[in-house]
Amino acid sequence: MEKIFECVDLCKTFQKGRKRIEAVKNASFSIGKGEIISLVGESGSGKSTLANLMLRFLKPTGGEAFLDGKKIEDYRKKEYWKKVQAIFQDPFSSFNDFFSVKKILERAIKISSYPSPDPEERIREAVEAVNIRYEEICDKKPFELSGGQKQRLMIARIYLIKPELLIADEPTSMIDAVLRAGILELLLKLRGTTIMLITHDLALAYYISDRMLIMQNGRIVEEGEPQKILEAPEHPYTKKLIEDVPKLSEEWL
Amino acid sequence: MNLKKRAGALNKKLLIGAIIFFVILIVSFAYPPFSKRDPLEMEGMMFEPPSSLYPLGTDNFGRDVLTELIFGTKTSITIGFIAGSIATLIGTTIGVFAGYCGGNTDNILNTITNIFLVIPPILILIVISVSIQSRSILIMSLILGITSWPWTARAIRAQAQSLRNREHIKMAKLNGESLAEIIAFEVLPYLASYIVMAFILQVSTGILNEAAMSMLGLGPTDTVSLGTMLEWALLFESARIGAWWAFIPPGLAITMITFSLYLANSGMDEIVNPRLRGVV
Numbered sequence: 001m002e003k004i005f006e007c008v009d010l011c012k013t014f015q016k017g018r019k020r021i022e023a024v025k026n027a028s029f030s031i032g033k034g035e036i037i038s039l040v041g042e043s044g045s046g047k048s049t050l051a052n053l054m055l056r057f058l059k060p061t062g063g064e065a066f067l068d069g070k071k072i073e074d075y076r077k078k079e080y081w082k083k084v085q086a087i088f089q090d091p092f093s094s095f096n097d098f099f100s101v102k103k104i105l106e107r108a109i110k111i112s113s114y115p116s117p118d119p120e121e122r123i124r125e126a127v128e129a130v131n132i133r134y135e136e137i138c139d140k141k142p143f144e145l146s147g148g149q150k151q152r153l154m155i156a157r158i159y160l161i162k163p164e165l166l167i168a169d170e171p172t173s174m175i176d177a178v179l180r181a182g183i184l185e186l187l188l189k190l191r192g193t194t195i196m197l198i199t200h201d202l203a204l205a206y207y208i209s210d211r212m213l214i215m216q217n218g219r220i221v222e223e224g225e226p227q228k229i230l231e232a233p234e235h236p237y238t239k240k241l242i243e244d245v246p247k248l249s250e251e252w253l
Numbered sequence: 254m255n256l257k258k259r260a261g262a263l264n265k266k267l268l269i270g271a272i273i274f275f276v277i278l279i280v281s282f283a284y285p286p287f288s289k290r291d292p293l294e295m296e297g298m299m300f301e302p303p304s305s306l307y308p309l310g311t312d313n314f315g316r317d318v319l320t321e322l323i324f325g326t327k328t329s330i331t332i333g334f335i336a337g338s339i340a341t342l343i344g345t346t347i348g349v350f351a352g353y354c355g356g357n358t359d360n361i362l363n364t365i366t367n368i369f370l371v372i373p374p375i376l377i378l379i380v381i382s383v384s385i386q387s388r389s390i391l392i393m394s395l396i397l398g399i400t401s402w403p404w405t406a407r408a409i410r411a412q413a414q415s416l417r418n419r420e421h422i423k424m425a426k427l428n429g430e431s432l433a434e435i436i437a438f439e440v441l442p443y444l445a446s447y448i449v450m451a452f453i454l455q456v457s458t459g460i461l462n463e464a465a466m467s468m469l470g471l472g473p474t475d476t477v478s479l480g481t482m483l484e485w486a487l488l489f490e491s492a493r494i495g496a497w498w499a500f501i502p503p504g505l506a507i508t509m510i511t512f513s514l515y516l517a518n519s520g521m522d523e524i525v526n527p528r529l530r531g532v533v
Contacts, residue, residue: 055423088420088421088424090420092422093421094420094421095424096421096439098438098442106351107428110428111427111429157424252460
């Protein structure tokens with residue numbers, strides 16, 4: 001499979017006074033085009049730091065990362081963010097409350113690599129694609145929307161930008177279980193876009209992904225297909241994670 | 254519903270503070286253009302008690318205290334406003350960049366802020382004032398403004414820091430927005446209420462500092478202010494003579510202005526910060 005993203009020995013160390021915190025230690029993995037890969041680990045295992053490195057919000061302290069075979073530092077940031085986008089976990093702080101939904105999406109369209117003669121029409125299409133009526137929300141401010149609506153709006157933004165790689169950092173962890181299925185379906189509709197799903201939910205990762213990475217204390221300890229990881233985990237940490245899931249079946253939805 | 258509750262909390266402190274302040278503001282700014290009296294003109298005898306001709310008596314030079322009081326209030330508020338604006342502008346700029354950018358920018362700006370914080374402003378004020386020949390209202394305001402910004406920078410920096418890792422800012426970055434756009438649209442709107450509150454406090458700090466400077470004899474030279482009125486009352490020992498009308502009116506005016514501003518500020522604080530209202 002053609003690789004879209006690869007990182008080699010990626011490290012991130014934070015220096016706080018005399019304390020050294022190794023948030024990411026020698027992470028090496030690759031993501032194939034069109035793949036859905038999930039990164040599973042407990043809170044504090046370094047998942048979000050890794051995501052921030054991949055999004056270039058942080059500079060790595062060691063190692064290298066490549067997008068389409070080119071070092072990520074060699075892209076201009078704007079160019080990079082055309083190709084790599086993200087969805088965040090907290091729907092309540094992810095939009096600027098001073099702008100209307102329409103304005104927020106208009107600002108997002110600027111980075112999109114597909115110029116369009118009629119931006120409003122494209123915004124409408126993207127919003128309708130996530131099952132929200134455009135007229136209903138276009139003039140509303142984010143604080144007037146529900147958590148589920150905001151999360152769907154975040155996905156509409158991704159439809160608008162059409163990145164090559166999407167990093168979804170716990171996209172469902174802060175919304176009701178009832179709304180989760182809907183959000184996941186919308187994410188899966190993005191097939192074609194490569195997705196890296198970051199989650200602490202092993203069951204979710206199993207259900208949705210083609211391949212899984214298990215992360216513990218900043219290190220990627222196991223990698224493989226979900227079936228294999230669940231049935232024959234090699235690393236003791238993975239075994240523990242699996243034991244911790246109360247009941248694991250496809251009925252979790 | 255929530256908004257109504259907020260509006261309900263709004264009225265008391267903020268309203269009373271704002272009313273007192275605006276009454277003082279309107280009187281002191283609307284009266285001077287129509288006044289037939291010159292506040293600097295020596296009309297009567299030294300320390301004449303209140304009479305129908307001089308409602309608040311005369312000062313040590315035989316000048317009408319009421320006229321002086323109104324003109325002085327105007328001067329003091331003007332100085333407070335200009336000084337407050339300058340301090341808020343510098344403080345906000347430094348605070349926002351230090352808090353939002355973090356890292357080395359923060360280290361440098363924070364060091365500068367700390368240096369200014371540990372030097373007592375009154376010392377800088379004295380040094381600057383002494384070295385300048387004539388002190389107009391504008392120069393006074395400038396001196397007061399550039400010495401009182403550090404704590405605004407501190408407060409704004411702390412707020413900006415808490416915004417830094419919010420997701421809408423990451424989102425704006427992912428939209429490819431520039432630093433200027435992010436600060437203008439994603440950071441400043443969220444800080445607006447703090448900036449207004451800091452500004453109100455800076456205005457009253459400016460007025461108090463003007464009075465302090467003037468009482469040391471370093472006030473504006475070509476005009477009358479509440480501070481210079483107190484200075485002369487002090488120099489001519491009005492308290493020992495029993496000429497209470499020379500120092501109580503300006504003292505009361507300063508107290509009322511700063512009290513109303515503090516009241517308005519604490520009212521705003523309660524609106525912005527529900528915990529202070531005891532709601533949460």
